[in-house]
Amino acid sequence: MEEIYANVDYVKPVGLRPSTNQTSRSGSDRRFLGAVVLLLGLLSFVLLAGLIGLGVHHRDSAAEHLAVRENLTERLQASENKTSSLSREIERLQTLSNRVKTCPDGWKRFECTCYLVSVETASWERGWQDCTSRGADLVIVDRAEEQLTCCSHGLQIKMDDMTVPQKMKPEHLDRPLVAGLQTFLTKIAKKDTWIGLMDRDQEGSWKWSDGTPLTLAFWWTGQPDNGGGHPKYGEEDCAVITANMGTDKNWNDLRCDASRPWICEKNAN
Helix, strand or coil, rough: HHHHHHCCCCCCCCCCCCHHHHHHHHHHHHHHHHHHHHHHHHHHHHHHHHHHHHHHHHHHHHHHHHHHHHHHHHHHHEEEEEEHHHHHHHHHHHHHHCCCCCCCCEEEECCCCCEEEEECCCCCHHHHHHHHHCCEECCCCHHHHCCCCCCCCCCCECCEEEEEEECCCCCCCCHHHHHHHHHHHHHHHHCHHHHHHEECCCCCCEEEEECCCCCCCCEECCCCCCHHHHHCCCCEEEEEEECCCCCCCEEEECCCCCECEEEEEEEEE
């Protein structure tokens, strides 16, 4: 038996030695796996970059939407404030419109005051007496601002048969209601007409018929001149408003005994 096993040659297993083909295939597999891993890494990087980009875009969009919403909110609030202000103004005007003011027959209304141009002509003193007998005064232009406070502001000044813009030549007319009244009186005066202004008590110290001093004047250029010293004109101590002249400079001084029409004024009822 020992001889039989001794004559048998040892044969080395062929399968235990790696072949060249197997080694080549293993290297290819490793390169393939490496390429796959690299590709997956690149894809992961691209996805990460995309996610970061989307996050930044979303943040910017959210900020932009927030700014738009805040802007719209501010505009809506401003619109509501304007609407509220307009509603209050409409209520105020409606209240004023209910205060209907009327004048006697023959008188013309300017806002809350009535005016009458006399048919006859006479001295300044006679005109003042006539106005007083009617429960009125010789017109006092300078107190129009106080007289007309009951009427609406910011609109046009409305009167019988005419309309005068409330804002007029700001370089000349400081107070718009006085300016409107001055224009109105110029239109209704057909000739030189007495107004309630005089300086009989003290030369050069002009006062209205109620004793208040003159503060806003519309003297014609070179006036008042007290007659310029000419004897034929005498002492010119009373004032007239002159028709057919510019409304900002159309007052003149005359002798108080000159015969002229006059303008009376009293509050509308």
